[in-house]
Amino acid sequence: MSSVPGLQEDCEELLSAFQEADTVRFERFAELWRERRFHTVFYGRIRALERNKLTKKTLELAQQYFLPPYAFQIRVGALYLLYGLYNTQLCQPKQKIRIALKDWPEIQRFQQDLIDSQHYDAVYIFRTLRLARAFHFTAMPKLLNYRTKKKIQEKEFKEEFKDPSNRVNSLITNDVLEELMNIHDHYQKMKCVISADKSQPDKALSLIKDEFVVNLKDITLEHQEWQQNRMKLFLNAKETGEIPNKKEEESLLESEGSERASALARIKYKSYSAVIEASKSRRHRQVKLESSESGSNYGKSPNRSRRNRRPQPVRRRDSLEIKGEMQMAKEAVSQHIGMPVITEENSDEEEVSVPKRKRRC
Amino acid sequence: MAVTETGVAAPDYEEAELYTRVFRVGAFGQCWRQQLEPPDLSLAVEAAADADAAVAAELGCTADTAAELRAVCSIDMLMPSDKEKDPDVIPEDSSLLTLRIRKKALERREEVIIVDRACRQETLAYEMESYAAGKRPDNPTDVVDEGELLLTLNIFYPVIFQKHKDHKPYQTVLVLGSQKLTELRDSISCVSDLQIGGEFSSHPDKAPEHISKDLYKSAFFYFEGIFYNDKRYPECRDLSRTITEWSETHDRGYGNLQSVKMEDYTFNDLALKIGFPYLFCHQGNCEHIIIITDTRLMHHDDCLDRNLYPLLIKKHWLCTRKCFVCKMYTARWVTNKDSLAPEDPCFFCDVCFRMLHYDAEGNKLGEFLAYPYIDPGIFN
Numbered sequence: 001m002s003s004v005p006g007l008q009e010d011c012e013e014l015l016s017a018f019q020e021a022d023t024v025r026f027e028r029f030a031e032l033w034r035e036r037r038f039h040t041v042f043y044g045r046i047r048a049l050e051r052n053k054l055t056k057k058t059l060e061l062a063q064q065y066f067l068p069p070y071a072f073q074i075r076v077g078a079l080y081l082l083y084g085l086y087n088t089q090l091c092q093p094k095q096k097i098r099i100a101l102k103d104w105p106e107i108q109r110f111q112q113d114l115i116d117s118q119h120y121d122a123v124y125i126f127r128t129l130r131l132a133r134a135f136h137f138t139a140m141p142k143l144l145n146y147r148t149k150k151k152i153q154e155k156e157f158k159e160e161f162k163d164p165s166n167r168v169n170s171l172i173t174n175d176v177l178e179e180l181m182n183i184h185d186h187y188q189k190m191k192c193v194i195s196a197d198k199s200q201p202d203k204a205l206s207l208i209k210d211e212f213v214v215n216l217k218d219i220t221l222e223h224q225e226w227q228q229n230r231m232k233l234f235l236n237a238k239e240t241g242e243i244p245n246k247k248e249e250e251s252l253l254e255s256e257g258s259e260r261a262s263a264l265a266r267i268k269y270k271s272y273s274a275v276i277e278a279s280k281s282r283r284h285r286q287v288k289l290e291s292s293e294s295g296s297n298y299g300k301s302p303n304r305s306r307r308n309r310r311p312q313p314v315r316r317r318d319s320l321e322i323k324g325e326m327q328m329a330k331e332a333v334s335q336h337i338g339m340p341v342i343t344e345e346n347s348d349e350e351e352v353s354v355p356k357r358k359r360r361c
Numbered sequence: 362m363a364v365t366e367t368g369v370a371a372p373d374y375e376e377a378e379l380y381t382r383v384f385r386v387g388a389f390g391q392c393w394r395q396q397l398e399p400p401d402l403s404l405a406v407e408a409a410a411d412a413d414a415a416v417a418a419e420l421g422c423t424a425d426t427a428a429e430l431r432a433v434c435s436i437d438m439l440m441p442s443d444k445e446k447d448p449d450v451i452p453e454d455s456s457l458l459t460l461r462i463r464k465k466a467l468e469r470r471e472e473v474i475i476v477d478r479a480c481r482q483e484t485l486a487y488e489m490e491s492y493a494a495g496k497r498p499d500n501p502t503d504v505v506d507e508g509e510l511l512l513t514l515n516i517f518y519p520v521i522f523q524k525h526k527d528h529k530p531y532q533t534v535l536v537l538g539s540q541k542l543t544e545l546r547d548s549i550s551c552v553s554d555l556q557i558g559g560e561f562s563s564h565p566d567k568a569p570e571h572i573s574k575d576l577y578k579s580a581f582f583y584f585e586g587i588f589y590n591d592k593r594y595p596e597c598r599d600l601s602r603t604i605t606e607w608s609e610t611h612d613r614g615y616g617n618l619q620s621v622k623m624e625d626y627t628f629n630d631l632a633l634k635i636g637f638p639y640l641f642c643h644q645g646n647c648e649h650i651i652i653i654t655d656t657r658l659m660h661h662d663d664c665l666d667r668n669l670y671p672l673l674i675k676k677h678w679l680c681t682r683k684c685f686v687c688k689m690y691t692a693r694w695v696t697n698k699d700s701l702a703p704e705d706p707c708f709f710c711d712v713c714f715r716m717l718h719y720d721a722e723g724n725k726l727g728e729f730l731a732y733p734y735i736d737p738g739i740f741n
Contacts, residue, residue: 006458013458030438036456037441044463045449047479049487087436090448093494093662101389102371104396115420123420124430131400132408137393138657139372144380144636145515145654 004057007041011062011081014038018077026121029080039088048091055095058085060142067103075110076122083125086134096136097129103141172220180213372635372656380636383585386656387629390510390538393658402507404661482678490674493664503667505659510538512628513655516549518677519647521737529650530677535663537670538629542589546580546623546641548671552737553647562696562731565715566723573644580643582623582651585632586616589623600642681738684710686717692734699729708734 014032021028033039046054062085065078082097089095099107114122129135188210191201209215372389375382394402400409416427446452451464470477479487498504517531536545554574561568579597582589588601601620608615633639633653641649659665664672681691685707692708699707701717709717718726 004459006460006462009458026434027438033439034441037452038457039439039441040446040452040455041457041459043446043448043460044451044467045477047483047487049479049483049490052487052490084439088439096660096662098657100371101393101396102373104371104393108396118422120420120422120426120430121434124416124427124434127416127419128411128434131411133401133403133661135401136657136660137397137401138655139384139389140374140381140635140655142378143513143654144378144652146380146636146638146652148379 003061004054007058007061010036010038010041011065014081015065015074015077018080019071019073022073024073024076024119024122026080026125029077033080033084038084041085042088042090052091052095055085055089055091058089059095059097063097063099063141066107068106072113076114076119079122079126083129086129094134097134098136098138098141100138100141104137168220168223172216177213177217177220180216184213375634380634383632383634385632386510386512386538389656390508390629390658394508397658402658404505404507404659404665406661485678486675489676493666493669493672493674495662496664496666496669498666498668505537505663505665505667505670506539507659509659510629511657511659511663512536512538512653514545515652515654516641517650517652518737519551519553519649521552530679531675532673532677533654533675535670535672535674536628537667539627540670541627542582542623543591543593545671546582546591546643548673549641549643549649550740551643551647551649552735552739553644555735555739557733557735560730560732562718562729563725565694565719565731568733577644579645580623580641583640583642585634585639586618588618588620589626590620591623593624600645676740678741679736679738681736681741682708682734684708684713686710686713691736691739695732695734697730697732700727701729 014036017032018029021032041058042051042055059082062078062081066075066082068075070078086094086097111123111126114126188201191205192198195202195205370382370384371392372381372384374380403409413424413427413431416422416430417424420427420430422430451460451467455461455464512535514534514536515531516534517529520526520529534545534548554572556573557568557571558573559569578591578594579600580591581599581601583601588599588605590599590601591597592599599620601618605618605620607613608618635653635656637652639651639653641651664670684690684692685702685704687710690710690712693711694709694714695706696702696709696714696718697706699705699718714731718729718731720726
């Protein structure tokens with residue numbers, strides 16, 4: 001089935017607004033829904049047959065966000081979205097929400113989580129949907145018609161919606177670390193036993209780093225922290241980038257203290273905001289570009305900055321330096337987005353994004 | 362593959378987004394029924410009322426909270442406070458991309474003056490889909506049971522026209538899990554069943570009434586390595602025997618192909634894959650591909666009259682061939698090597714055929730071969 005144009009964007013926009021609101025309360029969701037007048041998504045002169053198909057596709061799309069691997073908040077948002085769409089649809093009799101048998105245990109678990117965390121509104125809504133018999137209990141979530149010729153579009157999950165993938169954590173768990181520690185100790189003891197000096201192993205037997213388990217633990221913890229910080233900054237950077245810019249501006253004024261610097265800072269701030277204020281539906285994408293620029297330009301930076309530095313006229317150099325400092329301050333904020341290992345290239349980072357942005361503005 | 366509490370594996374994709382692994386239909390239904398409560402399965406017209414006390418009990422909260430929840434989570438919270446707008450009119454300043462796109466399409470149509478009315482095919486399609494929804498039988502014993510399984514099958518037409526080779530036309534049929542395979546077999550209407558064999562140019566009035574359906578009654582279904590043969594009548598033969606013998610002669614990699622009687626099995630007894638093509642063969646060589654697209658539990662909004670199943674909900678519209686002379690009536694005769702006709706083969710309705718080829722006394726005029734013709738669009 002081909003998708004409804006524009007629907008995925010609208011749903012994702014609503015869900016990301018809900019995620020930003022950082023709550024799972026239905027009242028908040030209802031506010032966001034009313035703001036967008038989401039119930040009008042079924043409007044337009046649509047005849048009955050087409051309307052049935054459209055509603056089915058809409059519910060199918062919303063239902064996908066209700067299941068893993070999406071984050072908890074997104075799943076609650078999807079539940080509210082399904083509730084809204086099911087009740088505001090114009091089809092008579094109403095189109096139902098399909099639930100596959102393989103997903104039912106997961107949904108039960110989700111329900112139990114909600115009860116345990118006392119999110120009564122979400123539980124109530126699910127219960128209401130169930131009592132209203134809004135579900136079709138099926139074998140598979142979609143109808144399968146053996147369409148080998150049809151290209152299956154890879155649904156791109158929004159990164160922010162997914163729970164951060166915990167592959168490292170699931171590999172190096174506490175149990176694994178403990179066991180490694182035990183084996184390590186045992187190994188050391190064995191080495192001591194067979195050595196001449198009973199208190200420590202022979203030099204010839206030292207084939208591994210003694211501190212290896214401790215290092216592994218530290219690295220894992222660092223990775224976890226980095227992941228958390230990244231997610232946090234990612235979400236923070238989504239709000240208009242004016243906030244980090246303002247900070248830079250202030251620090252800049254403090255350090256320079258000159259009128260020219262402040263004038264340039266003001267100009268730069270304006271040009272930054274001109275880039276940032278993109279249309280609402282593209283807002284998060286635009287900002288994504290900014291933050292990832294600092295992250296992804298590591299490879300390109302040396303060449304770019306070297307090329308761009310030389311042809312700069314003298315006058316510009318000052319402003320560039322100032323911009324560079326501002327950029328550095330910004331980099332300091334967004335540095336955490338990149339892996340903590342790479343710090344040497346910081347000085348090369350300065351003008352990378354700046355010339356690019358200049359061209360765009 | 363998710364395993365449910367009863368230990369039976371839930372159906373899951375064998376080939377992603379294409380078809381599932383084999384599963385037993387009856388066991389699947391059993392699984393769902395065990396996981397659900399009676400209110401989920403109920404087929405009553407009205408849903409059970411929701412008391413605050415019940416809410417409080419299930420959620421583990423106070424009755425006051427329950428009442429508050431009812432107020433906070435009501436649907437009115439999602440509806441705007443202003444009066445109900447016309448659903449046909451797209452609001453001007455919508456923030457939804459879906460609506461903006463839709464509006465543009467509508468405006469484009471107005472600009473180019475494309476008139477958008479329901480054509481008769483669309484009306485037919487909609488009627489077929491929805492006419493049986495929610496129907497209840499007069500006789501209460503004919504009501505479908507709660508927890509009954511509903512399967513959706515796509516039955517493809519055998520390819521007759523060249524233009525159908527890429528997108529095969531199909532009809533969609535709903536069957537109940539407890540129905541026998543023979544009931545489905547009887548409900549499949551195929552034009553090859555109605556053929557009348559023989560050449561009747563010399564005696565057009567004596568075209569026999571026997572259609573192929575009466576003469577050749579054998580048929581079989583093929584699901585997952587088992588042939589289900591129709592053996593209700595003595596003249597039915599085992600058409601699948603040729604295939605089983607062929608596969609047994611050499612090791613062709615098909616494993617054991619079994620052959621059983623169609624009338625002994627219901628859909629609940631089968632082991633199937635969803636989305637995988639299977640076969641229905643009748644008339645010796647008329648083959649239809651069958652794909653099961655969906656299996657689910659019965660819902661109170663479905664048709665609840667057992668006698669209406671297998672229920673046809675979608676059919677491909679085939680244009681009928683009209684008489685060459687009057688261009689009004691559907692063709693009933695086809696002639697070959699006809700000296701009186703401008704083309705070979707040529708189609709005629711009954712009246713025009715007799716007027717052209719026979720004189721007032723009924724003598725044959727000219728040389729030709731005439732066969733009764735059944736148009737594939739006869740089921741429209």
